[in-house]
Amino acid sequence: MEKIKLTIDGMAITADRGKTILEAALDNGIYIPHLCHHQDLAPAAVCRVCLVEVEGRGHTISCRTPVEEGLTISTESDHLNKIRRIPVELIFANHDTDCIACTRNNNCQLQRVASYLGLERDSMDRMRMGNIEKPIDTSNPFFDRNPNRCIYCGICIRTCDEIQNINAIDFASRGYKMTVSTFGDNPIADSRCESCGECVVRCPVGALSPKTTMEPSRSVKSVCTYCGVGCGVELGVRGNSVVSVEGDRDNAVNHGSLCVKGRYGFEFINHRERIRKPLIKKNGKFEESTWDEALDLVAKKFREYGKEKVAVFSSAKCSNEDNYVIQKFTRAVLGTNSIDHCARL
Amino acid sequence: MNSSAGKAGKGGKVVKLKINFDEITIKANQDWKELQSAKKPVILVGTATCGRSAGSLETLEALRHEIKLAGIDCEVIEVGCIGLCYAEPIVCITKPSQPVVCYGDINPAKAKDLVDNYIIGDDPVAAYALGTLGDGSINGIPRLVDTDVFKPQVRRVLKRCGSIDPTNLNHYIATDGYKGMNKALGMDSKGMIEEIKKSGLRGRGGAGFPTWKKWQFCNDAPGEQKYLICNADEGDPGAFMNRSLLEGDPHALVEGMIIAGKAIGATKGYIYCRAEYPLALERLDMAIEQAHSHGFMGKDIMGSGFSFDLKIKEGAGAFVCGEETALIASIEGERGMPRPRPPFPAISGLWGKPTIINNVDTLASVSLIFQNSAEWFAEYGSKDSKGTKNFALVGKVKRTGLVEVPLGITIREMIYGIGGGILNDKEFKAVQTGGPSGGCIPASLIDTPVDYDSLAQVGSIMGSGGMVVMDEDNCMVDVARYFLDFTQKESCGKCVPCRLGTKQMLDILDDITQGRGKPEDIDLLEEIGFSVKRGSLCGLGQTAPNPVLSTIRYFRNEYESHIVHKKCESKVCRDLISYSIDQEKCTGCRLCYSACPTNAITGDKKKPHSIIQYECIRCGMCLEKCPPKFNAVQCIPGQIITERS
Ligand SMILES: Cc1cc2nc3c(=O)[nH]c(=O)nc-3n(C[C@H](O)[C@H](O)[C@H](O)COP(=O)(O)O)c2cc1C
Ligand code: SF4
Ligand code: SF4
Numbered sequence: 001m002e003k004i005k006l007t008i009d010g011m012a013i014t015a016d017r018g019k020t021i022l023e024a025a026l027d028n029g030i031y032i033p034h035l036c037h038h039q040d041l042a043p044a045a046v047c048r049v050c051l052v053e054v055e056g057r058g059h060t061i062s063c064r065t066p067v068e069e070g071l072t073i074s075t076e077s078d079h080l081n082k083i084r085r086i087p088v089e090l091i092f093a094n095h096d097t098d099c100i101a102c103t104r105n106n107n108c109q110l111q112r113v114a115s116y117l118g119l120e121r122d123s124m125d126r127m128r129m130g131n132i133e134k135p136i137d138t139s140n141p142f143f144d145r146n147p148n149r150c151i152y153c154g155i156c157i158r159t160c161d162e163i164q165n166i167n168a169i170d171f172a173s174r175g176y177k178m179t180v181s182t183f184g185d186n187p188i189a190d191s192r193c194e195s196c197g198e199c200v201v202r203c204p205v206g207a208l209s210p211k212t213t214m215e216p217s218r219s220v221k222s223v224c225t226y227c228g229v230g231c232g233v234e235l236g237v238r239g240n241s242v243v244s245v246e247g248d249r250d251n252a253v254n255h256g257s258l259c260v261k262g263r264y265g266f267e268f269i270n271h272r273e274r275i276r277k278p279l280i281k282k283n284g285k286f287e288e289s290t291w292d293e294a295l296d297l298v299a300k301k302f303r304e305y306g307k308e309k310v311a312v313f314s315s316a317k318c319s320n321e322d323n324y325v326i327q328k329f330t331r332a333v334l335g336t337n338s339i340d341h342c343a344r345l
Numbered sequence: 346m347n348s349s350a351g352k353a354g355k356g357g358k359v360v361k362l363k364i365n366f367d368e369i370t371i372k373a374n375q376d377w378k379e380l381q382s383a384k385k386p387v388i389l390v391g392t393a394t395c396g397r398s399a400g401s402l403e404t405l406e407a408l409r410h411e412i413k414l415a416g417i418d419c420e421v422i423e424v425g426c427i428g429l430c431y432a433e434p435i436v437c438i439t440k441p442s443q444p445v446v447c448y449g450d451i452n453p454a455k456a457k458d459l460v461d462n463y464i465i466g467d468d469p470v471a472a473y474a475l476g477t478l479g480d481g482s483i484n485g486i487p488r489l490v491d492t493d494v495f496k497p498q499v500r501r502v503l504k505r506c507g508s509i510d511p512t513n514l515n516h517y518i519a520t521d522g523y524k525g526m527n528k529a530l531g532m533d534s535k536g537m538i539e540e541i542k543k544s545g546l547r548g549r550g551g552a553g554f555p556t557w558k559k560w561q562f563c564n565d566a567p568g569e570q571k572y573l574i575c576n577a578d579e580g581d582p583g584a585f586m587n588r589s590l591l592e593g594d595p596h597a598l599v600e601g602m603i604i605a606g607k608a609i610g611a612t613k614g615y616i617y618c619r620a621e622y623p624l625a626l627e628r629l630d631m632a633i634e635q636a637h638s639h640g641f642m643g644k645d646i647m648g649s650g651f652s653f654d655l656k657i658k659e660g661a662g663a664f665v666c667g668e669e670t671a672l673i674a675s676i677e678g679e680r681g682m683p684r685p686r687p688p689f690p691a692i693s694g695l696w697g698k699p700t701i702i703n704n705v706d707t708l709a710s711v712s713l714i715f716q717n718s719a720e721w722f723a724e725y726g727s728k729d730s731k732g733t734k735n736f737a738l739v740g741k742v743k744r745t746g747l748v749e750v751p752l753g754i755t756i757r758e759m760i761y762g763i764g765g766g767i768l769n770d771k772e773f774k775a776v777q778t779g780g781p782s783g784g785c786i787p788a789s790l791i792d793t794p795v796d797y798d799s800l801a802q803v804g805s806i807m808g809s810g811g812m813v814v815m816d817e818d819n820c821m822v823d824v825a826r827y828f829l830d831f832t833q834k835e836s837c838g839k840c841v842p843c844r845l846g847t848k849q850m851l852d853i854l855d856d857i858t859q860g861r862g863k864p865e866d867i868d869l870l871e872e873i874g875f876s877v878k879r880g881s882l883c884g885l886g887q888t889a890p891n892p893v894l895s896t897i898r899y900f901r902n903e904y905e906s907h908i909v910h911k912k913c914e915s916k917v918c919r920d921l922i923s924y925s926i927d928q929e930k931c932t933g934c935r936l937c938y939s940a941c942p943t944n945a946i947t948g949d950k951k952k953p954h955s956i957i958q959y960e961c962i963r964c965g966m967c968l969e970k971c972p973p974k975f976n977a978v979q980c981i982p983g984q985i986i987t988e989r990s
Contacts, residue, residue: 035841045685046840048880059879064685086876090845126869128852130845152844171680171838174663176848178838 006071021062021073022050032075033084033113035091036153037063038202041162044154049084049113053077085117092119094130096148102206103213109204110151130176139187142264143200143210150180150207156199163257168193195260201246210264214243221248224262227316228323228343229253231262241270302334311338364640364647366527370518377519382441386419386464389437389445391507393426393592394624395585399433400452407453408436411460419464425593427507428747429494430739432475435507438463445478445508447489478508494744497762499725499733502709503749506593511628514635517596523641525715529604530649534564537608541711543719545731550576550667550704551782551808551884553730553797556711559701562691563609566699573611574695574702575602576672577618577625580664581780582831584811586735587705589747591618591625594709595632599655601708603642604715606653609701613654617672620659629657664781664835668883669694669702671837682837683883704809706735727753730796734807740776740814741768750795757791760814771816775899779808781828781835782888784895785821804895806888820917821900822907826854828892836885843886846877850893858918860984862908867897912983919963923985926967928953930977937967937978958987 002017008025015024020043025032035047045064054060055072059080062073091110099105137145152171157180160166168191172181182191200208216236224231224245232251236244245266249256268274278294279286302310312330314323323341330339380387390396390405405423412419427435432449438459439445446469448459455473462468469483476489489495509516517523529537542557563571575598579587590597602614618626633655636642644652658676665671666681673695675681694700703711710732714722723731730752739745742764750759756776760766767773775785778795784805786793793799797807815824833847850873853866874890881887897904906912913921926937926946931953938946938954945961948954956967971978 043685045882048840048842048882051880061685082872083876083879086846086873087841087880090849090873091841093849094845126865127849128856130848152838152841154839171682174665174838175834175836176838176844178844 004067004069006067006069006073008073009075015067017067019067021052021054021060021065021067021071024067025052025062025073025075030075031116032062033088033116034063035109035113035151035204036155038155038158038204040202041155041158044158047151047153048087051080051084053080059083081117085119085123088113088117088119089124089127091151092124093127094132095151096132096146102149103209104203104206108206137187139189140193140195141189141211142195142260143197143208145180145188146207146209147179149205151205152178152180153204154180155202155204156180156208159199159202160193163198164194164196166192166194166196169199195264196258197260197263198257210244212243212264214238216243219246223319224258225317226259226261226265228318228320230319231258233258233262235266242266307335310334310336311340312336314339314341316341316343366523366647369523369639373515373518373522376513376515380420380516381439383420383439384441386417386441387439388419388421388464389424389439389508390421391426391433391435392423393506393589394622395426395430395589396433396435397624401434403453404434404436404451404456407456408460411457412464415460415465417460417464422510423512424508425506425511426589426747428500428503428589428749429475429744430746431744435475437478437507438469440464442481443469444481444483444488446483446486447475447478448473449475493765494746494748494763497750497754497758498748499751500749501713501733502590502597502706502735503593503747505597506589506747509594511593511595512631514596514632514639517594521716522596522712523600525712526600526603526641527647529607529715530647530651532607534608534610537604538564540714540719541608544710544714544722545719545726545729546707546710546714546722547730547797548704549706549710549734549809550702551779551806553807556703556707559691559703560605560609562689563611563699563701566692568699570613570698571609571611572695572698572700573602573606573609573614574672574676574700575614575616575618575705575708576667576669576702577616577622577705578660578667578672579619579622579705579809580662580667580835581782581809581811583739583813584737584780584809586737586747586810588622588625590705590709590735591622592628595625595628596636597709597712598629598705599632599636599642601710601712602655603636603646603653604711605701605703605708607651609699611701612652614656615676615695616655616657617660617666617676618657619662621662626657626659633657663837664831665837665883665885668885670883672702673700682839683885685882706810725751725753727794727796729798734795734810736795736810736812738764738812738814740812741771741816741819742766742814743768752796753794755792755794756786759795759812760791764814767814767816771818773814774817774819775815775821775824775896777805777813777815777824777828777892778811779806779888779891780811781832782806782884782891783808783811784891785815785824785899786895787899789899804898805891818915818917820858820913820915821896821903822854822858822913823915823917825893825896826851826858829854829889832885832889836889837883840880840882840886842877842880843882843889846873846881847886847889849873850877850890854893857904857907858913859920860907860911862904864908866908867901867904870894871897906982910983914982916980916982921984922963922980922982923958924956924961924963924965924967924978924980925985926954926956927977927979928955930975932975932977934972934975936970936972940966940970942966958985959989 003014004017005014013028032050034050036044043063045061050062051059052062053074132148134147157169160168172179217238220235222233222235224233231254232248234246234248235242247256247258277288280289314326327339392401434451436448436451437445462470471485474486476487476492478489538557538560546556547553577587660666663681666675668683669690670684671681690700726732733749733751735749738748744765748763773788775787777785786803786805790803800807829851833851836843838844856862874894877890916922933951943960943962945957946954968978
């Protein structure tokens, strides 16, 4: 990849051709305040706070301007602050600022931008407050949509379009009445939404928040057990329980994406009714047993029936390797070709 | 004209056009002459939308009825708008070997008078006449070009509006129509763009960008497929320049688009016109079909090898869809939201192809330049603003209307010359140019020339040509509020400064006009205005604060008086005025007492009445009802505070 040399705040940096000024800065550890940028998505340039001064051009939106050889950029000036503070103050004037009650407290892009720009209560208080009592959509079983915390960056909309290709949500209405809406403005549960939660993880503020939100104390890399795709997950563990699941961005299989089951269906792991030992029916009732006893029983029955009366049915929840071994076992050990798989249904 | 216009083929050979334009012209001229020198009277009735809303269809009906009753052979033709809005419905009558007489305010009763006296009889009814047009004169009726309304005007783009039948292609051709296209078909892009450059034409849609430069970008952009779009969205409140032209002379646009298409190498064009213009759409449809059937459009136009097709796309009336990139999104079937630039549409526009967007008037001017010449076009205008421009002159002037003036004319000439001064001879206060994106220019700057650069210098813009005149009764805070209310609602909502900034500014103005303003609000308005202008993504947000900023600049005292003294000196803002009854003058007739909807008026019969201020909602009913001979109710600026006991 061709390298471009440029200067940001007096520091010489290099960036790949095609990167934007914002990306180049972030890659080099320089923070430029931003709200609507997301590394996975095409730039939208709508929050208008990622302004920088480019020598010879004046103030420029950094999230959409590609790097060019020899650009001299500064990320701080009175002029910039004069322009970019107001949008942030205005967002706060239209935002439910009960941060303590928000799932994104301390992990919020809006808080970060506000503190970077040095916003104070006083400067915000001079603004007229907007309506922050709009109804919250709690219809989805896994996450809530709270318009009073929405900053209309459009990241959820772009995620659903660019990453999921579902297009369950889009902007509707104009001006101040603009909303993020489903088709016909129905509750999200009655829309095309597949509850994948991709939008929820990308929401830079607390407008989209998972219903179960316990903070984990450590994270453990694993592979999702639901299907043969084998998405990489990062299990959020607290004590000895799984309290959250995130897609593993480093995993080549899914690059951080997950489906609804992988992301939200982790309750079974710690469920008290989960079967943890093999059960054998004795006297008409299932009784807990040991693996040795159970496998012995299975082997005995296989022998009893013989290859003509046995069929094997494998699962999509197993990995490819597991499924390979099962079909080998069926054909070579049991001696039958009667093997199938649930994904053929 | 030269019928052998041809195109330079390979090796510079001039190729003759296969269709002979002269033959078409001869036929059209005959048709036109027949009408001009008819042995029977010809009646033109202006039935553009503006005429219709003033009742011209009833007038038309009445004329037809009376003529039929009288059994007279007479031609009645529906024409476009001549631009004299204040005098609609307008009827023009030509009798053999007489000049055209133009009549204003012709209702069905007056229409009967005209038929009785002038069609049947020989009395031209001078009392109804506005003026005569063409050669010759009639006693007691001025020539229209000598009247104050027309004298400062130079009608070029609008010359056919109101005098030809817009549905008759021959009328257009006989008045130099398609002559420009015929010339252009024999030229190459370079020569055509050079011609536009020489003319000095700048975009008539808003920003005033030099048309040739835009065309050059598009022409230079790589790509087989290019598009031309005409912006006929006309979203400014109160603007109707484009509509009038489309209704009164649709071929002027169609011809301009064929020429522009040839120049930039586009084979396909779109006209983006709002669905609220049904008549304009109907006329455009018809014009496109006529152009097709005459071989002026479609494959291999007149045998020149150049092909061009036009499609109409109806817009749903969003102001923001007049912005180039939002308009493109709308044609593509997306939500009409602007897209960041670069890339500019001239490089990557409709469906990612190089695209030129021009306003209706720009393209009609292109027709004129090719029908005549670049030099002819540049005869009028000022140094960097060449040609003539249409304006919708509205508001508190005596004569409102659609006018066409040479650029560089002063605001004074427009208001006091063409407009005839301020309604009821009140005092002129300010004029808003450029619609909601423009600014208010105060009376002290009345001698500012109307051209792109001078208007920008005083903090306004030319825009598409709206000109709203305001007098002493207009409250400038309220005016700013009105425009901001519009832009706030029309903001697409995409970017933060525009969506929330315009709303915040509107909330502040609401507070100021309702008596809740705080002294620091003026600074706050300026601070937010600055950020919205600099930070917004598209032209809507970048200009939306202009009406507020320009009124603060020129009328700061009005803001202060609203905020500090809680007074609206112009007596517009309801919460900052009061009504009171003069005890000396009141006779206790009780008219106001019964009219007051909130029972705020007390007093015994035949005794002076008074208003309980805290019950009063300042509807003004009492003032309206108090007989002029008593004149006891007054409206005064400011609040009279009385406590509820
Ligand atoms: C919010 C907004 C609304 C606009 N509306 C119109 C319009 O109604 N008609 C128009 O011709 N131009 C309009 N414009 C200007 C166009 O974007 C564009 O500059 C123009 O059509 C270019 O044509 P011209 O070069 O011939 O002037 C608008 C611009 C903005 C920002
Ligand atoms: S959860 Fe997935 S499908 Fe539903 S709106 Fe978000 S991104 Fe789209
Ligand atoms: S400036 Fe206003 S209208 Fe333009 S893109 Fe931004 S929100 Fe939309």
